[in-house]
Amino acid sequence: MPKVAATQSKKPESMKLRSPCPVAFMLDIMGDRWTLLVIRDLFFGRSRFKDFTASPEGIPTNILSNRLERLLKHGLAERIPTEDGGKRFAYYLTEKGRSLRPILEAMRDWGLKWETNTRVHFK
Amino acid sequence: MPKVAATQSKKPESMKLRSPCPVAFMLDIMGDRWTLLVIRDLFFGRSRFKDFTASPEGIPTNILSNRLERLLKHGLAERIPTEDGGKRFAYYLTEKGRSLRPILEAMRDWGLKWETNTRVHFK
Numbered sequence: 001m002p003k004v005a006a007t008q009s010k011k012p013e014s015m016k017l018r019s020p021c022p023v024a025f026m027l028d029i030m031g032d033r034w035t036l037l038v039i040r041d042l043f044f045g046r047s048r049f050k051d052f053t054a055s056p057e058g059i060p061t062n063i064l065s066n067r068l069e070r071l072l073k074h075g076l077a078e079r080i081p082t083e084d085g086g087k088r089f090a091y092y093l094t095e096k097g098r099s100l101r102p103i104l105e106a107m108r109d110w111g112l113k114w115e116t117n118t119r120v121h122f123k
Numbered sequence: 124m125p126k127v128a129a130t131q132s133k134k135p136e137s138m139k140l141r142s143p144c145p146v147a148f149m150l151d152i153m154g155d156r157w158t159l160l161v162i163r164d165l166f167f168g169r170s171r172f173k174d175f176t177a178s179p180e181g182i183p184t185n186i187l188s189n190r191l192e193r194l195l196k197h198g199l200a201e202r203i204p205t206e207d208g209g210k211r212f213a214y215y216l217t218e219k220g221r222s223l224r225p226i227l228e229a230m231r232d233w234g235l236k237w238e239t240n241t242r243v244h245f246k
Contacts, residue, residue, distance in 0.1 A: 015238075019179035022234025022241035023163050023227060033154035040146055056142035096237055102229040104146060110226060111145025114219055115138075118145035 015074075026103075029074050034059055035067050036107070039093070039100055042077060047090040056122065071097065138197075149226075152197050157182055158190050159230070162216070162223055165200060170213040179245065194220065 018024045030036055037059065041052050052064050059067075068091060071077035076097035079089040093100075111118045141147045153159055160182065164175050175187050182190075191214060194200035199220035202212040216223075234241045 017238070017240055018181075020240060020242050020245035021160070021163070021179070022232075022238065022243070023230045024160060024180055025234040025238045025241050026230045027156045027159060031154070031156035031159070033150045036150060036154070037144070037147060040144070056144070057147055058141075099233060099236065103226065103233060106225040106229045107146045107149045109145075110222060111148040113222065115140070115145065115148045117140055117143060118148050119143050120145070122143035 029070065029076075034063055035070065036100075036104065038064065038067050038071065039076070039097060040104055042091060042093045042097065043101065043104065047092060048082070048088070076100070152193065152199075157186055158193065159223075159227065161187065161190050161194065162199070162220060163227055165214060165216045165220065166224065166227065170215060171205070171211070199223070 015025075015028060018028060030039075034057075037055065037057055038052055041055055046052055046055070049061075049064065049068075052059060052068075053061060068077070068079075071091070072079060074096075075094055077091050078094055079091045082088040082090050108120065112120065138148075138151060141151060153162075157180075160178065160180055161175055164178055169175060169178070172184075172187065172191075175182060175191075176184060191200070191202075194214070195202060197219075198217055200214050201217055202214050205211045205213050231243070235243065
């Protein structure tokens with residue numbers, strides 16, 4: 001068991017921007033069908049690889065690996081070795097990641113308003 | 124010149140949802156690098172095909188055509204034949220599309236906070 005669970009987050013790399021538009025910047029990192037669902041799960045307190053794969057959308061494991069690496073690369077999440085040894089990690093949002101909350105809340109509100117088959121508690 | 128500029132929006136089709144999560148529903152429609160930039164441009168008052176292609180991100184025309192069709196399909200935008208005849212259209216947000224404003228504003232605020240090379244007035 002490690003004495004100190006060392007944080008293994010990376011410094012965000014500088015990015016080539018498509019434009020100076022802040023929305024385009026956000027989409028350069030998260031403009032796909034999956035990344036914001038992983039972030040949603042992190043807000044729900046899910047932290048282990050298997051937790052994310054258990055979500056109802058059934059994220060493919062290769063996509064999940066890629067998206068977790070992306071979150072680390074851009075400083076949205078950090079990872080900490082788990083107590084059970086081996087090479088497993090637990091993932092947590094950084095301040096930069098947590099500050100995505102208003103975006104997710106606005107998306108949630110929009111979805112709830114326009115699609116009657118969605119709901120807040122869906123697991 | 125047409126006497127009445129008839130609205131040619133379609134009824135939103137019913138979708139197969141990945142899950143009951145409202146965020147996943149939103150991403151099923153807009154989870155890519157481009158769709159929300161077209162919606163951003165519609166909020167800016169851009170309405171013609173050439174207006175969208177003139178934006179600084181340089182959206183490829185085949186992607187733009189696809190995304191405009193998707194906005195019509197999901198009832199986020201409507202199109203109206205332009206006065207200059209021919210087969211040209213002007214695109215406008217519907218109420219469903221306009222209600223995306225809080226999402227775009229939250230994305231803008233997040234981008235401005237975390238990437239110093241972004242700005243609100245970027246054209």
